Amino acid sequence: MxxxxxxxxxxxxxxxxxxxxxxxxxxxxxxxxxxxxxxxxxxxxxxxxxxxxxxxxxxxxxxxxxxxxxxxxxxxxxxxxxxxxxxxxxxxxxxxxxxxxxxxxxxxxxxxxxxxxxxxxxxxxxxxxxxxxxxxxxxxxxxxxxxxxxxxxxxxxxLLGRKSAKERVASFLLSFARRQATGEGAVVALPMSRSDIADYLGLTIETVSRSFRAVVDEGLIQLTDRHHYRVLQPDRLRQVAAVS
Amino acid sequence: MxxxxxxxxxxxxxxxxxxxxxxxxxxxxxxxxxxxxxxxxxxxxxxxxxxxxxxxxxxxxxxxxxxxxxxxxxxxxxxxxxxxxxxxxxxxxxxxxxxxxxxxxxxxxxxxxxxxxxxxxxxxxxxxxxxxxxxxxxxxxxxxxxxxxxxxxxxxxxLLGRKSAKERVASFLLSFARRQATGEGAVVALPMSRSDIADYLGLTIETVSRSFRAVVDEGLIQLTDRHHYRVLQPDRLRQVAAVS
DNA sequence: CCCACTCCTTGATTTGGGTCAATGCCGAGC
DNA sequence: GCTCGGCATTGACCCAAATCAAGGAGTGGG
CATH class of the missing domain: 2.60.120.10 (Jelly Rolls)
Known part of the structure; x- marks a missing residue:
C-alpha cells in the first residue's frame, strides 16, 4: 500500500x-x-x-x-x-x-x-x-x-468537564461511528489503544474498560474484537451519551 | 457609559x-x-x-x-x-x-x-x-x-481532562491575570461569579472556594475582595498550575 | 511449543472532589 | 438600623473514578 x-x-x-x-x-x-x-x-x-x-x-x-x-x-x-x-x-x-x-x-x-x-x-x-x-x-x-x-x-x-465515565464512552463510540460514515449496524474500526481512548476521554484505562463492559452488557453495542464494534441500539446509546 | x-x-x-x-x-x-x-x-x-x-x-x-x-x-x-x-x-x-x-x-x-x-x-x-x-x-x-x-x-x-482542582484554579488565575495585560502585582478583576468559574473549570462552587483558599493560604495570591485578586508569587503559582 | 511481552480485563481498596447542610457576608429595600 | 435574599464559605459525609494488584489473551521470536 x-x-x-x-x-x-x-x-x-x-x-x-x-x-x-x-x-x-x-x-x-x-x-x-x-x-x-x-x-x-x-x-x-x-x-x-x-x-x-x-x-x-x-x-x-x-x-x-x-x-x-x-x-x-x-x-x-x-x-x-x-x-x-x-x-x-x-x-x-x-x-x-x-x-x-x-x-x-x-x-x-x-x-x-x-x-x-x-x-x-x-x-x-x-x-x-x-x-x-x-x-x-x-x-x-x-x-x-x-x-x-x-x-x-x-x-x-x-464532555471532559461535565460528563460521567459511561457518558463519555458512549459519546465517543457514537462520534467515532458517525465519522466512519458507515450505515447503521455496520462494524466500526477502533484503531487506537485503550490507553489512547482513556487519554482522549480524561479517564484511566481501567475505567474505560469497565464502561465498555457496561454498554456491552446493556446490549447497546457489540464488541466483535478489541478493535471493532457494532452499534446495536443507536437511540439508547445516544440517550446514555447525554447528547444535548 | x-x-x-x-x-x-x-x-x-x-x-x-x-x-x-x-x-x-x-x-x-x-x-x-x-x-x-x-x-x-x-x-x-x-x-x-x-x-x-x-x-x-x-x-x-x-x-x-x-x-x-x-x-x-x-x-x-x-x-x-x-x-x-x-x-x-x-x-x-x-x-x-x-x-x-x-x-x-x-x-x-x-x-x-x-x-x-x-x-x-x-x-x-x-x-x-x-x-x-x-x-x-x-x-x-x-x-x-x-x-x-x-x-x-x-x-x-x-486542564479539564488531566489537572487537579487546585491546578485548575491556579491555571485560571494565571491566564486571567495574563489577559488583563496588567503589570506584576496589579489587581486583577474577576467579574464572573464562583458558579461561572466552577462551570468553566469543570468543578463545583465548593471545590472552587476551597482551592481559592488553598492558594491564598499558601501566599500565592491575595484576595482583595471576592472579585479582585493580586498575584503575589507568579512563579510558584505557575508551578502549582502544572503549566507544561 | 514455549516464553516473554504488551495490552486488556477484572477485582479490592483508596481518595479527590461531589453532595448535603449550615453559616457568614454583604448590598438592596423598607 | 433591620430584614431579606443571593452569593460565598466552611464542615461532614459519601461516592465515582483513581489506584493498586492480579490474572487473562493475543502475538511474535526462538
Missing part, C-alpha cells in the same frame, strides 16, 4: 500530481481540492512531499518549530498535549482528508503521532502560506475547517 | 462610523481594523448596529439560527453549552476586541451571555459574509483568530 517509508516528491504528471490531495477529497466530503481550480491544484501539488509514517511514530512534537503543514491521506493520527509529569490529554484523532498543523504560530502547539500506518502530504510552511495568500478560496476552506474543529473542541470540553 | 439598552445604527460620520470597531482595536493587539483599508472599514461599519446588553442577559442561545455576528466592544461575555439536565460547561470568556459568532453553520453551536454590562457591534451574518468574500484580509484575520482560539481550547481540554 505504502512504498515502505520512502519519502519522495510527487511526480509532476497531470493526474498523479494531485493524487495525494485527491485521495483526501475522495474520502471526506469537503476537501482542499474542491476549493481550487485544476492549475492552482497542480501548483500546490508541486509543493508537496509524500510521507509514510509507521504506527507509534511521532510526526512532530509540541514546541518544535512548525516548518511544515500536512494533509492526512491515509490512516489515523492522534494529537496530544502533555504535562511535565507525563499526564497526557489527546485533543483529537485525525482521519483521511483532515488538515494538520494549522496554526499561525512559530511552533506546534501539540504533538502528533501516527496511530496506524499513515500516509501524509507534507507542505513547507512558508511556501504553503504564500500560496494561500494568492488563493483566498483555500483560506476560506481552512477557516471553515477551523471553525468546525472549534465546535468539536467545545463539545469535547463539555 | 452605555446609552441605556437603546440600540441604534451607527452614525455615518467619517470618524464615528468605526468607533465600535476601533475601540476593539485599541484594547487588543490584533483586531479587525488592522486588516482593512479605511474605506473598506467605512463600508463594514455601515453594516453594524451598536447593541448594549445588561449583566446576566442572554445574547443568543445554542441552536437558534445564527443571524448575526458580533464584535465585543466593552465588557465580558461567557460562552457555554448545556446538557438536557442542566449541567453546564463554560467554554470561554470573551473580552473587548474578541469576535463572536464565528461559525460556518446555520445555527449557533453555543449560548452567549453577558457577564458584565456589555457593548457589542452586531453585523447581519449574510452581509458580513459577502463583505468578507470581497476582503481576503479579513478572512485571514479571522483564520488567525480561529487558530489561536483552537490552541486555547486544546489547553483547556488538558
Amino acid at each position: 505504502l512504498e515502505g517509508s520512502r519519502t519522495g516528491r510527487l511526480s509532476a504528471g497531470p493526474r498523479l500530481s494531485c493524487i495525494g490531495l485527491c485521495e483526501s477529497c475522495r474520502v471526506r466530503g469537503v476537501a482542499i481540492c474542491r476549493a481550487l481550480e485544476p492549475n492552482a491544484l497542480e501548483e500546490l501539488a508541486a509543493l508537496a512531499t509524500r510521507i509514510a509514517v509507521p504506527p507509534g511514530k511521532l510526526i512532530f512534537e509540541e514546541g518544535e518549530p512548525a516548518s511544515y503543514l500536512f494533509t492526512l491521506v491515509e490512516g489515523v493520527i492522534k494529537l496530544y498535549k502533555e504535562l511535565s509529569d507525563g499526564r497526557r490529554q489527546i485533543t483529537g484523532f485525525l482521519v483521511p482528508g483532515d488538515f494538520l498543523g494549522l496554526a499561525h504560530f512559530a511552533s506546534y502547539a501539540y504533538s502528533a503521532e501516527a496511530v496506524t500506518e499513515v500516509a501524509l502530504c507534507r507542505f513547507p510552511r512558508e511556501s504553503f502560506l504564500r500560496f494561500m495568500e494568492r488563493h483566498p478560496a483555500l483560506e476560506r476552506e481552512l477557516l471553515s475547517r477551523a471553525s468546525s474543529e472549534l465546535a468539536s473542541a467545545q463539545e469535547q470540553m463539555l | 452605555l446609552e441605556g439598552s437603546r440600540t441604534g445604527r451607527l452614525s455615518a460620520g467619517p470618524r464615528l462610523s468605526c468607533i465600535g470597531l476601533c475601540e476593539s482595536c485599541r484594547v487588543r493587539g490584533v483586531a479587525i481594523c488592522r486588516a482593512l483599508e479605511p474605506n473598506a472599514l467605512e463600508e463594514l461599519a455601515a453594516l453594524a448596529t451598536r447593541i448594549a446588553v445588561p449583566p446576566g442577559k442572554l445574547i443568543f442561545e445554542e441552536g437558534e439560527p445564527a443571524s448575526y455576528l458580533f464584535t465585543l466592544v466593552e465588557g465580558v461575555i461567557k460562552l457555554y453549552k448545556e446538557l438536557s439536565d442542566g449541567r453546564r460547561q463554560i467554554t470561554g470568556f470573551l473580552v473587548p476586541g474578541d469576535f463572536l459568532g464565528l461559525a460556518h453553520f446555520a445555527s449557533y453551536a453555543y449560548s452567549a451571555e453577558a457577564v458584565t454590562e456589555v457593548a457589542l457591534c452586531r453585523f447581519p451574518r449574510e452581509s458580513f459574509l459577502r463583505f468578507m468574500e470581497r476582503h481576503p484580509a479579513l478572512e485571514r484575520e479571522l483564520l488567525s483568530r480561529a487558530s489561536s482560539e483552537l490552541a486555547s481550547a486544546q489547553e483547556q481540554m488538558l
Whole structure:
C-alpha cells in the first residue's frame, strides 16, 4: 500500500500530481481540492512531499518549530498535549482528508503521532502560506475547517468537564461511528489503544474498560474484537451519551 | 457609559462610523481594523448596529439560527453549552476586541451571555459574509483568530481532562491575570461569579472556594475582595498550575 | 511449543472532589 | 438600623473514578 517509508516528491504528471490531495477529497466530503481550480491544484501539488509514517511514530512534537503543514491521506493520527509529569490529554484523532498543523504560530502547539500506518502530504510552511495568500478560496476552506474543529473542541470540553465515565464512552463510540460514515449496524474500526481512548476521554484505562463492559452488557453495542464494534441500539446509546 | 439598552445604527460620520470597531482595536493587539483599508472599514461599519446588553442577559442561545455576528466592544461575555439536565460547561470568556459568532453553520453551536454590562457591534451574518468574500484580509484575520482560539481550547481540554482542582484554579488565575495585560502585582478583576468559574473549570462552587483558599493560604495570591485578586508569587503559582 | 511481552480485563481498596447542610457576608429595600 | 435574599464559605459525609494488584489473551521470536 505504502512504498515502505520512502519519502519522495510527487511526480509532476497531470493526474498523479494531485493524487495525494485527491485521495483526501475522495474520502471526506469537503476537501482542499474542491476549493481550487485544476492549475492552482497542480501548483500546490508541486509543493508537496509524500510521507509514510509507521504506527507509534511521532510526526512532530509540541514546541518544535512548525516548518511544515500536512494533509492526512491515509490512516489515523492522534494529537496530544502533555504535562511535565507525563499526564497526557489527546485533543483529537485525525482521519483521511483532515488538515494538520494549522496554526499561525512559530511552533506546534501539540504533538502528533501516527496511530496506524499513515500516509501524509507534507507542505513547507512558508511556501504553503504564500500560496494561500494568492488563493483566498483555500483560506476560506481552512477557516471553515477551523471553525468546525472549534465546535468539536467545545463539545469535547463539555464532555471532559461535565460528563460521567459511561457518558463519555458512549459519546465517543457514537462520534467515532458517525465519522466512519458507515450505515447503521455496520462494524466500526477502533484503531487506537485503550490507553489512547482513556487519554482522549480524561479517564484511566481501567475505567474505560469497565464502561465498555457496561454498554456491552446493556446490549447497546457489540464488541466483535478489541478493535471493532457494532452499534446495536443507536437511540439508547445516544440517550446514555447525554447528547444535548 | 452605555446609552441605556437603546440600540441604534451607527452614525455615518467619517470618524464615528468605526468607533465600535476601533475601540476593539485599541484594547487588543490584533483586531479587525488592522486588516482593512479605511474605506473598506467605512463600508463594514455601515453594516453594524451598536447593541448594549445588561449583566446576566442572554445574547443568543445554542441552536437558534445564527443571524448575526458580533464584535465585543466593552465588557465580558461567557460562552457555554448545556446538557438536557442542566449541567453546564463554560467554554470561554470573551473580552473587548474578541469576535463572536464565528461559525460556518446555520445555527449557533453555543449560548452567549453577558457577564458584565456589555457593548457589542452586531453585523447581519449574510452581509458580513459577502463583505468578507470581497476582503481576503479579513478572512485571514479571522483564520488567525480561529487558530489561536483552537490552541486555547486544546489547553483547556488538558486542564479539564488531566489537572487537579487546585491546578485548575491556579491555571485560571494565571491566564486571567495574563489577559488583563496588567503589570506584576496589579489587581486583577474577576467579574464572573464562583458558579461561572466552577462551570468553566469543570468543578463545583465548593471545590472552587476551597482551592481559592488553598492558594491564598499558601501566599500565592491575595484576595482583595471576592472579585479582585493580586498575584503575589507568579512563579510558584505557575508551578502549582502544572503549566507544561 | 514455549516464553516473554504488551495490552486488556477484572477485582479490592483508596481518595479527590461531589453532595448535603449550615453559616457568614454583604448590598438592596423598607 | 433591620430584614431579606443571593452569593460565598466552611464542615461532614459519601461516592465515582483513581489506584493498586492480579490474572487473562493475543502475538511474535526462538
